[in-house]
Amino acid sequence: MLRELHLRLPLSQADSQDARLRAAAALLHLPRHRICGLRLIKESIDARQRSICKQLRCLVAVDEPLPPPPPLPVPPAPAPQGAARIIIVGSGPAGLFAALRCLELGVVPVLLERGKDVSSRRFDLRPINCEGRVPEDSNYCFGEGGAGAFSDGKLYTRATKRGDVAEVYRYFVAHGADPAILTEAHPHIGSDKLPRIIQSMRSAIIAGGGEVHFRTRVCGLLRSADGSRLYGVRSADGREWRANAVILATGHSARDIYRMLAREGLLLERKTFAAGVRIEHPQALIDAALYHLHRGQPRPINLPAARYTLSTTINDRGVHSFCMCPGGFIVPAATQNDEVVVNGMSLSRRNSPLANSGFVVTITPEDTDDFSREHGVLSGIVWQKQLEKATADAGGGAMRAPAQRVPDFLAKRESATLRPCNYRPGITPYNLWELLPRGICERMAEGLLLFERNIPGFTSEDALLIGSETRTSSPVRIPRNATTLQHPQLTGLFPCAEGAGYAGGIVSAALDGRLCAEAAAAHLRG
Secondary structure, three states: OEEEEEEEEEHHHHOHHHHHHHHHHHOOOOOHHHHHEEEEEEEEEEOOOOOEEEEEEEEEEEEEOOOOOOOOOOOOOOOOOOOOOEEOOOOEEEEEEEHHHHHHHEEEEEEOOOOOHHHHHHHHHHHHHHHHOOOOOOOOOOOOOHHHHHHOOEEOOOOOHOEEEEEHHHHHHHHHOOOOHHHHHHHHHHOHHHHHHHHHHHHHHHHHEEEEOOOOOOEEEEEOOOOOOOEEEOOOOOEEEEEOEEEEOOOOOOOOHHHHHHHOOOOEEEEEEEEEEEEEHHHHHHHHHHHHOOOOOOOOOOOOOOOOOOOOEEEEEEEEEEEEEEEEEEEOOOOOOOOOEEEEEEEOOOOOOEEEEEEEEEHHHHHHHHHHHHHHHHHHHHHHHHHHHHHHHHHHOOEEHHHHHHHHHHOOOOOOOOOOOOOOOOOEEOOHOOOOOOOHHHHHHHHHHHHHHOOOOOOOOOOEEEEEEEOOOOOEEEOOOOOOEOOOOOEEEEEEEHHHOOOOOOHHHHHHHHHHHHHHHHHHOO
16 A cells, blocks of 8 residues: 655754654554655755744655666667757757657757857856956857756746646756655756756767757748748748757847847747845845744754745735845846846755845736837837836946845935945945835835834845846746647747746746647647
8 A cells, every 4th residue: 555644843853754654653543564665756945933944845645666767768769760850049948858858759959059068158248347348149048058057946836737847857857857856845956067957968868869059049930832831940040940840948138039030020929027126135044934944053954955935926916036046146147238137046955145035026028018009019118128227327337236235225315335246247335216216116115114024134234235136037027828729820939948838947937848849749740
């Protein structure tokens, strides 16, 4: 008999298999010898009480052997000679997982990536951080691995409706990730380890007969005479790439792709997104608040850096934390040289002394109506860009970001001094009420006071606000048929993942990439 049990054990016992077996036997009111095996499915920290415990979800075998765990995926076999081809635009998680799925289905993926390979991308981060200069096709957003490659590698998602989340984790483990991500409630790889996993995935794609082309920016579509069918794309260097199915997995920052689709006369839709700032605290402050520690008491070695998720609604708009990075860094995520955008990342150890999170407010299409008369469905992108340029001006140039202590923000005054921040281009004192729209500032101010109740010290002198966080998601959705996943006006075009408005993170993008690969392969067969 197999049983799934939820166990709650003290930290001192939670990692002991014997303690788990004894707890399972007690919960089932059985003698210990009848428990023939126990496998951890999921574990999480329960810090709601001063006595911190671990919650464990386990599969327990009673009077019979424990079945083996699901196997890790094996490299796909080479596609047969003469197999159909699918073009995949973008090599972020959606593009990589779509390519692997294509090979499993016997189709040849042709990956086109505007940026560089993940190893070369590392060298393009230095001019951003140290010189305030953005290589516009290879940066924190563009290049192999997408925006997630150098912005944390968090894998937590609630997007279970797209497919088996655990299967995505198994793919990562098969390509070198720590097997602990299979059981952690909030799995995390880290920006120091994710690039090697991405390289392994690329190697598997090429070994299976797929193609990967870097520095290949798509700038046009190849369409039938009547415009209803897609048969390929054109890249900026004049080459034509032909296939009867194209998966568009370009991420939320490829604004030129939205403009290209608008020029082609294809239907686009405005959608909600969020904007605000990054908020940064000493990690010790977050640890003390969430783990019930005394001032100055170090975090126990068997506890990870504490993380939080905060959310409320103020005047009909969401106000929430976003992409919280315990023990992390704030990074410059601009894609052009006239803007400043901030994002967060953590290394695998999460051992920075500072924690940061997006602190954002929901923006609706109606908020961007001032730009809609001239820019139509792209009004949200223009709204974002205007704020990013204003942020660059407020920072004073060279990618410096405007910043303000939280008490000064609440008092609507510029900070006289700023504590050190790990945003490498540097920060400049600035009154953010003069930068951000008033509706955002008012809701942020009220949200800060509410969140102080959850995390004492959240609004302390050590809390910094750094502007501006604008790339939480795309303000544009590329519509697709719910069944075929194709654009309703263009047969063969499969809008995919975060850039199309159908995902919100590494795992949900990977799942959507697999779904689009299956739909595109079915289209070719049909």
